[in-house]
Each structure stands twice: as structure tokens, then as C-alpha cells.
Amino acid sequence: MTRIEDRKLQPETLLRIVGVAFFAYLFFGFMLLPCLNTLTSIFNTKNAAGERDPLAVIRFFLAGNMSKYVWNSLKLAILLVITVNVVGVSIVLLTEYFDIKGARILRMGYMTTMIYSGVALVTGYMFLYASDGILTTAFKNAFPNMNPTWFSGFNAVLFTMTFACTSNHMLFLRNAIRGIDYNTVEAARNMGARPFKVLWKVVFPTLIPTMFSLTVMTFITGLCAMSAPTLLGYDSINPEIVRLAGSSSADEAFPQARAALLSIILAMFTIILLTVLSAYERKGHYLSVSKTKARLQKQKIDNPVWNVLAHIYAYVLFIIYMTPVVMIIIFSFQTYSAIRMKKLDLQHWTTINYYGQEDYEYLTNRGKYKTRVGSISGVFSNEATLGGIKLSFILSALAAALACVIVVVACNYIFKKRNKKSGVVLEYALLFPWLLPTILICYSYRTYFNSDSVWYVGNHNLYYAQNVRLLIIMAYTVTKLPFSLRMIKASFYSIDEELEDAAKNLGAGGLRTFLKVKLPIILPSVLAVFALNFNALFTEYDMSATFASSYGTSYAMVIQAMCADEGLYGYNVNASGRRCASTVFIMIVSGIILYLVYGVGARDLGERLEARDRRRKRREKIAAMFRKEAV
Amino acid sequence: MIKLNDIVVKFGDFTALHDINVHVKEGEFFTFLGPSGCGKTTTLRTITGFIEPVSGSVVVKDRDITHVPIEDRNIGIVFQSYALFPTMTVYDNIAFGLKIKKMKKPEIDKKVREIARKVDLSDEQLMKAVSQLSGGQQQRVAIARALVTEPAIICMDEPLSNLDAKLRVQLRNELKQMQKEFGITTIYVTHDQEEALTLSDRIAVFNKGYIEQIGTPNEVYNFSKTEFVCNFIGDINRLSGPVVRQMIDAGAELKETWHNYIRLERMHVNVEAQPGQTVVSGTVTRREYYGLYIKYYIDIGCQTVKVIEKNDGVRIYEEGQQVSVVIDPRDVMAYPPGEKGAAS
Numbered sequence: 001m002t003r004i005e006d007r008k009l010q011p012e013t014l015l016r017i018v019g020v021a022f023f024a025y026l027f028f029g030f031m032l033l034p035c036l037n038t039l040t041s042i043f044n045t046k047n048a049a050g051e052r053d054p055l056a057v058i059r060f061f062l063a064g065n066m067s068k069y070v071w072n073s074l075k076l077a078i079l080l081v082i083t084v085n086v087v088g089v090s091i092v093l094l095t096e097y098f099d100i101k102g103a104r105i106l107r108m109g110y111m112t113t114m115i116y117s118g119v120a121l122v123t124g125y126m127f128l129y130a131s132d133g134i135l136t137t138a139f140k141n142a143f144p145n146m147n148p149t150w151f152s153g154f155n156a157v158l159f160t161m162t163f164a165c166t167s168n169h170m171l172f173l174r175n176a177i178r179g180i181d182y183n184t185v186e187a188a189r190n191m192g193a194r195p196f197k198v199l200w201k202v203v204f205p206t207l208i209p210t211m212f213s214l215t216v217m218t219f220i221t222g223l224c225a226m227s228a229p230t231l232l233g234y235d236s237i238n239p240e241i242v243r244l245a246g247s248s249s250a251d252e253a254f255p256q257a258r259a260a261l262l263s264i265i266l267a268m269f270t271i272i273l274l275t276v277l278s279a280y281e282r283k284g285h286y287l288s289v290s291k292t293k294a295r296l297q298k299q300k301i302d303n304p305v306w307n308v309l310a311h312i313y314a315y316v317l318f319i320i321y322m323t324p325v326v327m328i329i330i331f332s333f334q335t336y337s338a339i340r341m342k343k344l345d346l347q348h349w350t351t352i353n354y355y356g357q358e359d360y361e362y363l364t365n366r367g368k369y370k371t372r373v374g375s376i377s378g379v380f381s382n383e384a385t386l387g388g389i390k391l392s393f394i395l396s397a398l399a400a401a402l403a404c405v406i407v408v409v410a411c412n413y414i415f416k417k418r419n420k421k422s423g424v425v426l427e428y429a430l431l432f433p434w435l436l437p438t439i440l441i442c443y444s445y446r447t448y449f450n451s452d453s454v455w456y457v458g459n460h461n462l463y464y465a466q467n468v469r470l471l472i473i474m475a476y477t478v479t480k481l482p483f484s485l486r487m488i489k490a491s492f493y494s495i496d497e498e499l500e501d502a503a504k505n506l507g508a509g510g511l512r513t514f515l516k517v518k519l520p521i522i523l524p525s526v527l528a529v530f531a532l533n534f535n536a537l538f539t540e541y542d543m544s545a546t547f548a549s550s551y552g553t554s555y556a557m558v559i560q561a562m563c564a565d566e567g568l569y570g571y572n573v574n575a576s577g578r579r580c581a582s583t584v585f586i587m588i589v590s591g592i593i594l595y596l597v598y599g600v601g602a603r604d605l606g607e608r609l610e611a612r613d614r615r616r617k618r619r620e621k622i623a624a625m626f627r628k629e630a631v
Numbered sequence: 632m633i634k635l636n637d638i639v640v641k642f643g644d645f646t647a648l649h650d651i652n653v654h655v656k657e658g659e660f661f662t663f664l665g666p667s668g669c670g671k672t673t674t675l676r677t678i679t680g681f682i683e684p685v686s687g688s689v690v691v692k693d694r695d696i697t698h699v700p701i702e703d704r705n706i707g708i709v710f711q712s713y714a715l716f717p718t719m720t721v722y723d724n725i726a727f728g729l730k731i732k733k734m735k736k737p738e739i740d741k742k743v744r745e746i747a748r749k750v751d752l753s754d755e756q757l758m759k760a761v762s763q764l765s766g767g768q769q770q771r772v773a774i775a776r777a778l779v780t781e782p783a784i785i786c787m788d789e790p791l792s793n794l795d796a797k798l799r800v801q802l803r804n805e806l807k808q809m810q811k812e813f814g815i816t817t818i819y820v821t822h823d824q825e826e827a828l829t830l831s832d833r834i835a836v837f838n839k840g841y842i843e844q845i846g847t848p849n850e851v852y853n854f855s856k857t858e859f860v861c862n863f864i865g866d867i868n869r870l871s872g873p874v875v876r877q878m879i880d881a882g883a884e885l886k887e888t889w890h891n892y893i894r895l896e897r898m899h900v901n902v903e904a905q906p907g908q909t910v911v912s913g914t915v916t917r918r919e920y921y922g923l924y925i926k927y928y929i930d931i932g933c934q935t936v937k938v939i940e941k942n943d944g945v946r947i948y949e950e951g952q953q954v955s956v957v958i959d960p961r962d963v964m965a966y967p968p969g970e971k972g973a974a975s
Binding site: 498499501502503504505507508509512516517520521523605606608609610 | 679681701702706707708710711712714716717718719720727728731732758759760761762763776780
């Protein structure tokens with residue numbers, strides 16, 4: 001079959017050529033070459049005699065304690081898979097499958113990790129559970145024999161990440177469970193199966209594909225963990241890579257090559273896991289064959305003992321999820337002295353952590369009082385904090401938007417050339433960053449572009465001064481491409497092919513069809529992806545830590561800094577309070593974005609017009625009331 | 632009006648259309664009928680320009696449009712899914728083609744409202760989203776959108792297949808009425824024989840990329856040119872050897888070795904046989920009650936035949952009842968063995 005196409009060199013053809021050139025530049029310049037450079041750097045090591053020794057770093061790895069980081073990461077990943085799945089499956093079943101009282105409130109609690117994650121979450125947990133944390137202090141007062149350092153190292157990382165990594169369960173497993181045809185449950189019950197038998201034999205098997213994907217993603221998250229191990233003190237691969245990347249060969253043996261080797265090890269694990277995942281996905285899924293699918297109805301737990309236990313379990317989890325959020329909101333309105341004393345002061349509430357400045361008077365070790373001007377300041381009055389938020393906001397928004405634009409354009413091309421090699425090549429090129437851990441990409445950028453001999457970026461050193469911001473945007477964008485592609489590509493599938501034919505038949509060209517017909521259809525999904533990307537990047541830690549410099553101090557790094565030097569020499573006196581306030585601010589921003597995207601943006605034109613009608617009627621009713629009163 | 636001359640379409644090595652020749656007259660309601668995958672939609676898409684033939688030509692009003700881009704063909708299409716733009720209002724959907732033609736706003740508005748009135752869409756409905764309309768209303772929007780640009784031809788690709796049975800019958804009548812009013816040449820694709828028979832001026836029956844027969848509904852139904860057409864259109868009995876032999880013995884000019892078919896309504900139960908007609912006796916084994924008529928399955932020994940009788944409320948035969956079946960040899964359609972049709 002041949003399609004009729006205009007063979008003249010039209011603007012669309014020119015755009016296509018520019019597009020191909022852009023994607024080639026993006027793939028080779030910002031994905032392949034920097035990572036290849038990292039790979040080759042492993043074998044460019046020199047021994048003590050100054051001779052080239054390609055295997056030196058590998059021998060070092062096998063002989064020294066480098067393998068400790070790998071084992072630690074593996075241990076974390078394996079245990080995390082178990083704990084996250086237990087908690088994740090529990091919260092989904094408790095809110096979607098079983099009839100638990102207050103499920104709506106429970107769901108809101110369990111979903112807080114969607115607006116409260118990354119470094120903000122880790123520091124929030126530290127604020128509560130660290131040896132001087134509010135809850136640990138309270139428990140210590142109640143139980144003096146308690147070990148105050150229980151929340152440190154591996155335990156703390158596992159605990160924090162278990163509750164931080166269930167967002168995907170709430171998104172994807174919840175959808176999967178909602179997609180179950182209730183008739184299958186009824187059929188099983190009708191044939192004599194008891195509720196738990198139905199759950200095990202009918203419901204679970206349909207969730208296995210989603211569970212498998214979530215397990216692989218959780219394993220990779222555990223393996224590549226960064227903010228929790230760094231802040232909570234656990235020797236895993238990623239923090240070590242960042243440490244080595246910033247080290248010099250004067251201090252230790254070939255740090256850069258070791259960092260590269262660790263990155264490559266991570267990449268190998270990721271590639272293996274993703275290969276397993278895609279092989280499993282190719283086997284196919286359990287699809288409901290029902291044409292009249294019935295909506296899942298919540299199952300009552302008939303046994304009163306199990307019912308009570310299930311309710312207790314649900315609310316204990318709810319408390320664990322909600323406590324940091326509630327405490328952070330409350331303490332964001334507390335004075336620095338209350339926070340320092342780890343006690344809630346109901347008499348004194350303040351908004352200083354949000355806005356305003358105060359001086360701080362303190363007693364020096366020489367017995368004199370000194371005043372630090374403006375040492376107590378709010379998020380929106382503190383230059384460093386505000387600067388971090390601003391920078392993160394701008395960089396995240398730009399990168400999230402750029403990733404969406406690139407992927408939308410690419411998807412349009414991929415769908416047009418679906419059966420051609422060029423479409424497949426483009427798709428795989430955009431999925432390439434998924435094979436590599438974020439830290440490898442960032443590390444590669446940092447080393448490769450930290451030079452003024454990269455011709456295709458105009459021989460500019462992108463790790464130098466303000467250029468680092470461009471590097472961060474590129475890293476943010478590239479790492480978000482695979483996720484954006486998977487999500488936006490799925491929305492392209494929802495476009496009826498006949499729409500394109502109809503537009504063409506009515507005289508619309510390719511560009512017009514894309515802008516007027518296809519784009520408005522996929523726009524809600526694109527905005528959703530933008531929001532998810534933005535939220536993830538805004539509080540992201542891994543990349544910020546790798547690119548940390550005076551021009552690249554993002555919000556995550558500001559928060560980390562606030563943790564480190566609170567109150568030192570009378571500076572940063574209310575750092576914890578400000579951190580709480582900034583976390584509240586971010587929760588609000590993330591919450592609004594998610595609401596706008598999922599709540600408002602997901603409405604179709606019909607729903608929007610109906611809502612407009614309702615608003616108009618309400619206005620008319622109010623106006624009529626006023627007119628009546630006036631008369 | 633439309634001439635398809637020796638059209639050949641290939642998808643890789645697979646030939647989807649073999650030397651298709653069709654001549655559609657001005658103002659005619661012409662239907663492409665056939666089972667799934669027979670090439671009817673491919674032919675339609677060749678006319679509309681979505682598919683370019685390997686050889687042959689598409690001529691509309693004496694103009695060869697084989698290689699003319701889709702948008703320059705002036706052919707309106709109503710798609711199977713209607714393909715209404717979900718992010719636009721009904722008004723914007725209808726106005727889309729006019730906006731592309733860069734018409735002025737007042738002119739667009741006039742034309743949109745005019746066509747909306749003709750297809751029975753109210754001003755209020757014009758401001759709605761397409762998702763707020765019923766299936767039937769959506770179909771009207773699709774027709775309005777296709778007609779508003781005043782195309783020379785309108786092509787409809789199974790436009791009723793998404794509707795429930797009752798609405799389908801209702802809209803079928805409206806469609807025919809509209810076509811008559813607009814007087815526009817219409818090419819209609821369907822796999823539903825009843826739809827084809829009720830709507831069309833002429834029908835082309837497709838099979839495996841070939842046209843088996845072109846004719847009026849009566850020609851196609853009562854004088855099926857090939858065994859495929861005879862089998863595809865309506866329900867039919869293939870008479871077995873002993874029955875055919877009995878008819879030959881009674882003087883019928885039939886060949887026992889040929890495939891002999893008779894339509895269900897051409898056989899009659901318990902009526903007096905006229906000269907030249909054959910009577911076979913049998914037992915009613917099953918009865919299907921359709922209201923307007925009743926279908927009987929009658930075991931006549933060598934085979935079971937299906938017979939349709941008008942439901943007069945009086946002559947209703949019970950299962951197990953002995954009956955006689957009268958067959959007129961002039962109603963038999965016979966085809967030589969081995970010649971299934973054009974596709975064979």
C-alpha cells in the first residue's frame with residue numbers, strides 16, 4: 001500500500017528534518033557519548049608507576065571494600081521489595097477491596113507520599129524519629145530504656161523508604177484492582193469460595209503483572225537509593241558515587257574510575273532487571289474478557305476478629321503515614337525554641353517560619369551576648385531557601401515541560417511511522433535513559449561536560465558557573481524522557497485513527513491535524529505527566545547532589561544544608577521550622593498541581609461545558625435572589 | 632459520475648483488490664456489500680484517497696483523481712466511529728472543514744446553522760460537546776460535517792454499525808430520506824445485507840477482493856449471479872440430491888450434479904401444489920417464532936429444510952407435526968460445482 005503524500009518540500013518536511021537532527025543531537029550528545037566516556041574511563045586508570053593499567057580499578061574493587069557498597073545496596077533493594085509490597089498491597093486492599101470504615105480518609109493519608117516525597121520526606125522523618133527527634137524524645141521520656149538511636153543507618157533507611165515508595169502502588173495497583181470484573185468475584189463466591197480464597201485465587205492472579213512491574217521498579221529504587229542513605233547514614237552505592245565524584249586522586253586511588261565502575265555496576269543491574277521485566281511483559285497480561293464488566297464492590301470481612309484486626313492495621317498505617325505530615329504542619333507554626341526543645345508549645349504560635357525576619361540574641365562562650373541580625377527568617381524571607389525553591393521551581397518546570405514537548409513530538413512521529421524502522425529507533429532512543437541509573441547519567445554529565453573541549457556544546461564547560469543550570473535541565477529532561485514516553489504513548493493509543501483521516505479529508509494538513517485534533521485529546525495526559533515530572537524533580541535529591549555547586553543549589557540541597565548547620569554560631573536558628581514551612585509550601589504546590597491535572601484537567605469537554613452551565617445557573621440564581629431582595 | 636477502472640490494491644505481497652470495475656451513476660445510492668476483509672472498505676478508501684492503487688484509475692465526473700491528494704478530492708466521508716473531534720463542540724466539528732477553507736466567520740456560521748437545521752440539530756445541540764449527544768445525534772453531526780463543505784460525493788463506512796438494532800432501523804430510513812433530499816451521490820459500505828437491500832439503488836457484492844455481482848437489490852437477491860452471492864445474501868436451503876432427483880423426475884429442468892439453492896420464503900407448508908411443483912413430506916423438528924413470520928425446521932428424510940411462513944395466527948404448526956412442503960423448481964438457483972464465484 002502506498003499513501004498519497006504531498007511530495008513537495010513543505011514546512012512540515014522541513015520540520016521533520018529539523019526534528020530528526022534534534023533527536024540525533026539529543027541521543028548522541030546527551031545520552032550516548034557522556035555515558036560511553038564514563039564506561040571507557042574505567043579502563044583508563046594508571047598504576048602507581050604511572051603506567052596505564054586498564055584493570056586496576058577492577059582489581060581494586062575485588063580486593064578492597066568497594067564491594068561492601070554493592071552488597072549494602074542489594075540488601076536494601078531485596079528487603080525493600082518485601083516491605084514495600086507488604087505495605088503497598090495492604091494499603092490498596094484496605095482502601096479498595098475490603099470494606100474498612102473511613103476508607104476515604106485512609107486513602108488520603110496513604111496518598112500523602114504523592115505530595116510529600118524525596119528529601120523533604122526523609123528530613124521530615126528525621127525530624128520525628130532521629131535520636132533528637134520529636135517522637136523519639138517523647139518516647140524516650142515515656143520509656144527511658146528505649147534506644148534513642150533506633151532510627152539510624154539501615155533500619156532508618158528501610159523504614160523511611162518503605163513508606164516513601166508506596167506511591168506507585170497507590171497509582172497503579174489501585175487501578176489494577178479497580179479494573180477487576182466483580183462478576184468473577186461473585187462467580188467464585190457462588191461456587192463456594194470463601195472471601196480470602198477469592199482474594200488469593202481470583203483477585204491476586206490478575207494483579208500479578210502489575211505487582212511484578214512494581215517489584216522490579218521498587219528493586220531498582222532500592223538499588224539506586226540516594227537521599228535516604230545519604231541523610232540517614234547508610235553506605236550504599238549512590239552516595240559513594242557522589243562522594244567519589246567530588247574526591248581527588250590526591251586523596252585516594254582513582255576515585256573517578258571507581259565512581260564510574262560503581263555506576264556501571266548499577267547500570268548492569270538495571271539493564272538485567274528491565275530485560276526481565278520486558279520479557280515478562282511480552283508474555284502478555286491477564287485481560288478481562290468480559291464485555292459487561294461489573295464494578296468491584298467492597299468485601300465485608302465477616303469474621304469480627306479479623307475485621308477488628310484489619311481496622312487496627314489500617315489505622316496504624318494511617319498514623320505512620322500521617323504523623324510526619326501533621327507534625328510538620330503543626331511545627332511549621334512553632335517557635336524555634338519549641339522545636340529545639342522538641343515540645344509542642346500551645347501558647348506560642350508563629351508564622352515566622354513562613355514569612356518575616358527576627359534578630360537572634362545568644363550567649364557566646366566568652367559570656368557575652370551577641371545579636372545576629374535577621375538570623376530567624378521565614379521561607380519567603382530567607383534568601384538561601386527562597387533561592388533554592390526558585391531555582392528548583394524554574395529548573396523542574398523547564399525540564400518537565402521540555403521532556404513533555406520532546407515526547408509529544410516524538411510520539412506523533414512514532415505513531416505515524418509505527419511500522420517503520422525509524423519509529424522504532426526513535427522510541428528505543430528515548431527509552432535509553434531507562435537502562436541507566438540516574439546517577440550514572442548525572443555522573444557522566446558532570447565528568448564529560450566539565451571540559452571546554454566538547455565541540456557540540458560550543459566548547460563551553462557546562463559544569464562551570466551558571467552553565468551548570470543548563471546541565472541540570474538537560475539531566476532532568478533526559479532522565480524523565482522514558483517515563484514521559486511510556487505515559488504519553490499510552491494516551492496516543494486512545495486517539496481514534498479515523499480522527500486523523502477525518503481531519504485530512506476535511507482538508508487539514510499534518511501540523512494542523514496535530515495541533516487542532518490530536519493535541520487537545522492527549523493534553524490532559526500530557527499535563528498529568530508534566531505534573532508528575534515536576535513534582536518528582538522539584539524535591540529530587542540524587543541529581544541535585546551530583547551537580548551541587550554554588551550556582552546549582554537546588555531546594556533539596558538547601559534542605560540538606562539546613563539540617564546540617566542549624567543554630568551554629570547563631571546562624572540559621574529556625575532552620576528546622578523553616579524546613580517544615582518549606583515542606584508545607586511544597587505539599588501545597590504539589591497538591592494544587594495534582595488537583596488541577598487530575599481533578600480539573602482530566603474532565604472532557606462535555607464535563608467542562610456541564611460544569612460551566614452549572615456555574616452559570618448558580619450565578620443566575622444568586623443574581624435573582626439579590627434582585628428579589630432589592631425589590 | 633464515479634468510475635473505478637481496473638483498480639488493483641496491494642498490501643505488501645497480498646492483493647487486496649483485483650481489477651475492480653465499478654460505475655456509479657449521479658445521485659445514486661450505491662452500496663459495497665460483503666463479509667469482513669472482502670475489500671469493500673479498501674475500495675472506499677481508494678476512492679477517498681487514503682489508499683493509492685497499484686494500478687487502475689479513479690475517475691469522478693470525468694476527472695482522473697487517482698493521484699489527487701485527499702483534501703482536494705471534494706469527497707465527504709462519514710466514518711464508522713463518526714470520527715467526531717471530542718475536544719470540539721458540535722458547532723466546531725461542523726465548521727472545521729469550512730475554517731480550513733478559510734471562509735469568513737458569518738459565512739461559516741450561516742452554513743453550519745443551515746446544515747444543522749437540515750439534519751435536525753438544534754442551536755442548543757450545536758453548542759454541546761459531542762460526548763453529550765446520543766448515538767443518533769452524533770451520526771447526524773457526522774453527516775452534517777461531511778455535507779457542509781458541499782462535496783460531490785459522500786462516502787459512508789458502516790455508519791450504523793455502532794447503534795442498537797432499533798435506532799439502526801430508524802436512522803436507516805432517515806439516511807435514505809436525507810440522501811434523497813440532498814440528491815447527493817452516495818457510496819455506502821456495509822456487511823449487513825438487510826441494510827444494503829433496504830437502502831441501495833444498486834449493490835456491489837464483494838468477496839476476497841473481487842466483485843461477485845453488481846445489481847439492484849432484487850437482482851442480487853433473487854437472481855444471484857454466483858453461489859457466493861446466493862449464500863451471502865439472506866438465508867437459503869441447499870437442496871440435497873434425493874430432493875433434486877425427485878424434482879427432475881417430476882419434470883424440472885435441474886441438474887443433479889449442480890448446487891441447487893432455494894430461498895426459505897419460496898417453499899410453502901401444507902398448501903396445494905400447482906402443476907410442475909414438487910411436494911415432499913416431513914416432520915417439524917423446530918419452530919422459531921419471529922412475530923411477523925415463523926421459521927420451521929422440517930426434516931424431509933434426506934435433509935432438514937428451513938421454511939418461512941407468514942404468521943397469520945391460524946396456520947401454526949407444532950413441533951413433531953407431519954407437514955408437506957411444496958417446492959417450485961422455477962425458484963431454484965443452480966450453480967455448476969467448482970465455480971464458487973469470481974473469487975474462486
